[in-house]
Amino acid sequence: MRYLVGRIVWALVILLGTTWITFAIVFVVPGDPARVVAGPRADAATLAGIRRELGLDRSLSTQYGRYLWRLAHGDLGRSYANRQPVARTLAHRLPATAALAGAGLAIAIAIGLAGGLATAPFAGRLVDRAALVGSLAILSAPVFWLGMLALYWLGFRWRLVPLGGAASLRHLLLPALVLGIGTGVYYARLLHTNLQEVLTADYIRAARARGVGPVRLLAVHALRNAALPLLTIIGLDFAALLNGVVLTETVFHWPGLGRLAFDAVLALDVPVIMGTVLLSAELVVATNLAVDLVYRIVDPRIRLG
Amino acid sequence: MKGRLDRRAVTPLLGLVVLASCFGDPPLAWPPRAPGSQRGGVLFLAAPDDVPTLDPALGYDSRSWMYEQHLFETLVTYDDESRLVPQLAAGWSISDDGRSYRFTLQAGVTFSDGTRLTAADAVGSLERVLDPKTRSQGAEYYRGIRGAADYAAGRSEHVTGLAAPDATTLTVALDEADPLFLHKMALLFAAVVPADYARRLGDDFTDHPIGSGPFVLREWRRGERLVLARNPRYRRNDRPFLDGIVEQSGVDSELAWLQFLSGEIDVAGIPSADFPSIRRAAAAERPGRLISGVALVTNYLGFNCAMPPFDDRRVRQALNYAVDKDDVIALLSGRGVVATSFVPPGMPGYTSATRGYPYDPERARALLREAGLGAGFATELWTQSSDLDLKIGQKVQHDLAAVGVTMTMKQLAWSSFLEAIRQPRRVPLFDLAWSADFPDPSNFLDVLFQSGRSDANNHTFYANPTFDRLLARARPLTDPAARNRAYAKAERLLVDDAPVLLLYHPITYVMLQRRVHGYALHPLLPARFTDVWLDPEPARDQGTGAGS
């Protein structure tokens, strides 16, 4: 319990740290957020009025203090660009990104399990080496390029999937596959390696001696222990997955948070930048926390301090 | 054991299905179309991004204006030839000194919620734009109204120059005569909204707009779709023809084109990749009807005339000669005309008397030698990160290298870019386009090149007393012919002084389904749908929204 409280306190500190770094960076960007509101043609008087209205003429620490104060009251502010409440925009965009990231992760785990189990019996043999080189090649391809290739072949030439938009489950397939495939082959290799180590363990030998079939041995007895370390990796990888989300959403014009954040950074829309960074940091921290807890439940031997 | 593995795989999939069910737009119901009638039907459109806003006090971009102009009305507007015509006003009169305007509103106009539109709403709408709390980009257009400054500073409750003596009369008193004031009243900033209601909603007015235009907002799900429906209370019985307009958002131009080809949408721009073949094709072979229009826009590179070496006119002229503008047009697949003057063709005050700067690298080199820069020099083009800007920038880069000028490129996001070019001695060369707010040459020449306006839009820091004098002489003229002549004179001097590298005036091309009629590109305003009608074809699936 004390451990849990400690973790949560740290999580809050981390979130605070991200808000501070983001605020500081945005503050030194050589641009004027008031211009975002005022538009290209406004004169100096209009601009000064808007700066005053938004409190942009105050010092960095005052602005940051105000932001935190409002944040503590659950107010993320309104976008400078379209004046929508940031919370509403985030809530609106979150499902699309959650679906994409969730489906990407599911595909990654599926590929990881299938690939890891399928190659485990062939360790060191040619098939395995070919699989390794193939995995490395997939890992080496830029995710946006894979996306464009997939669009060209699967979407345009073979007409198997829609070419864009986010209207149905079918639309989700391609971006999720592109997002998940790299992580998937990576998991497959990790699982493969872990399985090799586990398969030499005593209890596996014992099970084999008891006459447990090879499939059951692999899929049940070995997998349970080999997959455990993967769990931590998945938590850590979540941030990397969010990076992929920005690129995937750009290629597929997916109306999610990644694209929202990217556009906000380019437009200096400070409240939206803060909101998206905070939300994604929160997701990363929460995932790590969750993985940690699950780990402790699954494997009671671990008692981290 | 196999079953257990399967179940694990199934759980995330189930989650997916649940998540995915958040997608997909519920179908919209539209009234059935009477066979053979010009009236009825729905126009389907698609766009990559959301409309920024539907609040006329806030929108200052063609996307917002496209829809605002269908939800709201102004007292005056433009006809298809960009002449001022009455819209909500039945008529107006201007005093001899040009300082007081008296508008008579049409009687019996109501907002879409049924409340009556009165002159008091017109007053309130303008006051709302002037109120600093609204943070309107259009406020500066109305600062010439008497008492506007006091009102904006909070020193008075109302703008003294605005009055509504009765429900259909609006009087406006100006501090000084302004030949452009009627144009300003035609901007959507001056649209008449139910003033008290709009103030009460504040920033949320954009989500629940109420106006007197031909359409009303039926649904706006950001990132998904915007739906307008016919306004049953519209003051004209014979318009609009359409029952509604559906714009699906999140559709990039590439996807929009494919949707157009499959008949899902009615209007689409043509991707650059496809444009050359579309243009070569015979009209009957094309996938739809191709329409085009020259926009009142000038694309140019601005020189910072206060920074060496661009403080030397010869250097500016040399660079103008050095760029092959025909190649630039070729890069655009012909979607532009070479600019020979700053004021675009089709704009009052446009003069064909200037030749501009034809491609002549020899002459460019000679001018550079004359300026003592025969060995060339290095400069930096500041540009925004749009694909087209970068493409043309790379073309210019190559042409300038041929005359010994090394040009590097610095890309910035739009907001940072705007901030940078306002700094007096920071940006030597920048890439910008200017589009007309209203059809008057002052909107190009005074706004961008008058000296002492560097706090606003004179980013070239061009300062020529002779030019300023010519502007001062032209500005108060009200007789159109004399006014245009005077501005043309100023323009000739400007082109000769070359504070900008003139590139091109873009031509917009749009493809329409053959069932669409009455759709025209306007030089000044976004396309208007009030007169658009569809072939009476009952075959179209009318029960669903855009997309699949």
Place this chain on the structure above:
Amino acid sequence: MSERRTRSGLLRIGLVMGALLVVAAFAGPMLAPYDPTAPVAARLAEPSPPGPPFWLGTDDLGRDVLSRLLWGARVSLLVGLVAMAVTMVIGTVIGLAAGYCGGAVDAVLMRGTDVMLAFPGLLLAVALVAVLRPSVWTIFVVIGLVSWTGVARVVRGETLSLRERDFVLAARAMGANHARIVVSHVLPNVAPTLVVIAALSTSGTILLDAGLSFLGIGVPPPTPTWGRMIQEASAYYRVAPWLMAFPGLAVLYAVLAFNLIAYGLAERGRPGR
């Protein structure tokens, strides 16, 4: 036996591929048939397909794709290696400091690392580029700043275990100062791991650089970069798919080379540990 051979095979293939990449980077400008920035095709705005005299076709600005690819190798490799070096230096210093000093220093540095890890790195890079303005130097620094966390964690872990080892304890007992212990005892023992991470992080930085270029915030034109070539080709993906295919393959090749080197090295090092 055969297993050992294939293992070293990975490394060997990787090294050969890497060597070819280095050759392309150095000799590319000489090998390139055309000026990579000059419009050499007959028509603008209409990319021409691969075939003589433009073996990989031309782009919409009429430039020769092959020449641009060869010139791009130089930029990609340079960015990959320099940004990797920046990443490694930051990561190693922080990792060593945290692992060796332990205690409060460790706690502060590692919580800082956690904060960085919670950031979406790509967005941080975008924001930093906006602050610093795009240039080759900016890209070096930005990539280094967003990707050092992984290195720091691994180095810290290794250092933590080395700290309690006999030779370190002995050196400390003999009165050697901390800087000396770190440089001459800890660092050499971390080095084999560092080499593997360096190879891995080179492939990571090349990918990240391509990603930044694709988003339009990489090394600015006229420098041809593979990422920007892919981005510029994206408008033509239906009409001229080869335009995006070639630069994508080039990125894949370069990244794969370093990935193979990293895996090869890691596998070779495994039995010894």
